[in-house]
Amino acid sequence: MEKNVPINKGNYTMEPPEREALFEEKRAAGWVEEYKNYRTGWCEYPKTQYISEYPLLVDLELSSLCNLKCPMCYTITDEFKRKVHTQLMEYEIFTKVIDEIAGKVPAVRLSLRGEATLHPQFISCISYCKSKGIGEVSFLTNGSKLTKDYFIQIMDAGADWITISVDGLQEQYESIRKPLKFEDTLQKIKEIHEVKQERNVSKPVIKVQGIWPSVRSDPAGYYNTFAPYVDYVAFNPLIDYLDKDEDIVYEENFSCPQLYQRLVVGSDGKVLLCSNDEDGMQILGDVHEHSVYEIWHGEKLNHIRKLHQTGKFKEINVCQKCYLPRATEENERANINGREIVIKNYINRAQEIGE
Numbered sequence: 001m002e003k004n005v006p007i008n009k010g011n012y013t014m015e016p017p018e019r020e021a022l023f024e025e026k027r028a029a030g031w032v033e034e035y036k037n038y039r040t041g042w043c044e045y046p047k048t049q050y051i052s053e054y055p056l057l058v059d060l061e062l063s064s065l066c067n068l069k070c071p072m073c074y075t076i077t078d079e080f081k082r083k084v085h086t087q088l089m090e091y092e093i094f095t096k097v098i099d100e101i102a103g104k105v106p107a108v109r110l111s112l113r114g115e116a117t118l119h120p121q122f123i124s125c126i127s128y129c130k131s132k133g134i135g136e137v138s139f140l141t142n143g144s145k146l147t148k149d150y151f152i153q154i155m156d157a158g159a160d161w162i163t164i165s166v167d168g169l170q171e172q173y174e175s176i177r178k179p180l181k182f183e184d185t186l187q188k189i190k191e192i193h194e195v196k197q198e199r200n201v202s203k204p205v206i207k208v209q210g211i212w213p214s215v216r217s218d219p220a221g222y223y224n225t226f227a228p229y230v231d232y233v234a235f236n237p238l239i240d241y242l243d244k245d246e247d248i249v250y251e252e253n254f255s256c257p258q259l260y261q262r263l264v265v266g267s268d269g270k271v272l273l274c275s276n277d278e279d280g281m282q283i284l285g286d287v288h289e290h291s292v293y294e295i296w297h298g299e300k301l302n303h304i305r306k307l308h309q310t311g312k313f314k315e316i317n318v319c320q321k322c323y324l325p326r327a328t329e330e331n332e333r334a335n336i337n338g339r340e341i342v343i344k345n346y347i348n349r350a351q352e353i354g355e
């Protein structure tokens with residue numbers, strides 16, 4: 001029976017096809033063939049359950065600390081605070097991992113649970129990745145530190161892709177992303193655009209994304225505010241970050257793509273099951289003691305792959321609560337400049353901030 005392997009589920013574009021294509025073209029700039037192979041593998045390896053020599057992407061969580069307390073974020077929960085010791089990644093551990101994967105792993109992401117730009121050696125980390133030949137270096141940020149001067153440092157270090165989380169407009173944004181101010185964040189995004197235009201460069205590509213409940217009241221307004229200044233605008237249906245859902249409906253024949261795409265190294269050096277294992281419930285290894293290669297091909301991860309192959313993923317606590325195997329329904333529509341956007345919400349999942 002054919003497996004249901006959702007690729008890039010949970011992040012939905014607000015873009016027309018021509019802007020999507022241009023975004024991909026910009027991401028590929030400077031390594032076109034390698035990028036094509038990387039993205040082909042991203043889709044095909046999970047479908048064929050092919051275990052490559054190394055993962056296609058390594059997430060290196062430079063910081064599990066954050067400078068905000070957003071109401072829908074798991075980092076504010078007592079559970080997270082009890083289970084996760086928030087910290088900055090040791091630079092020596094970072095370089096150890098990069099030294100091993102250089103020339104073998106095409107992409108690195110420098111963020112996960114916290115705010116990566118809080119790391120005092122953040123710029124050095126980007127430079128180190130690029131000096132070792134990593135094709136795409138990306139990170140997610142709340143934008144709080146993206147001043148013009150700091151962005152120029154990030155750009156000069158060689159960052160390829162920045163995703164900025166902007167949840168809504170004006171008061172909506174400020175009610176979520178305290179203590180940030182909407183106009184300050186928008187101005188930073190405009191200044192980034194100006195710098196890129198002055199330099200006549202396409203990288204780093206800039207993506208803005210927000211959770212669906214924060215943009216639902218005016219999706220066209222949200223899109224039109226940012227599209228002139230960034231390369232891509234997207235949204236995410238709100239997932240069960242706060243672990244409140246009980247009546248979960250699952251997809252049939254689900255198999256997780258991440259087990260064949262990426263490996264996630266937490267700020268403490270422990271390797272998490274996946275990018276959705278926020279509490280570190282399933283630890284696959286520790287890069288202080290083991291290589292990325294050993295963990296990627298290790299008994300723990302292979303056992304989890306087997307459970308997914310045989311339809312027993314719900315035996316794993318992390319997977320049971322994850323949004324990837326959750327069934328969706330196309331129960332909302334939005335109009336953006338004459339284009340209809342379909343919202344695929346998770347069944348029995350409240351799309352209310354803080355719920």
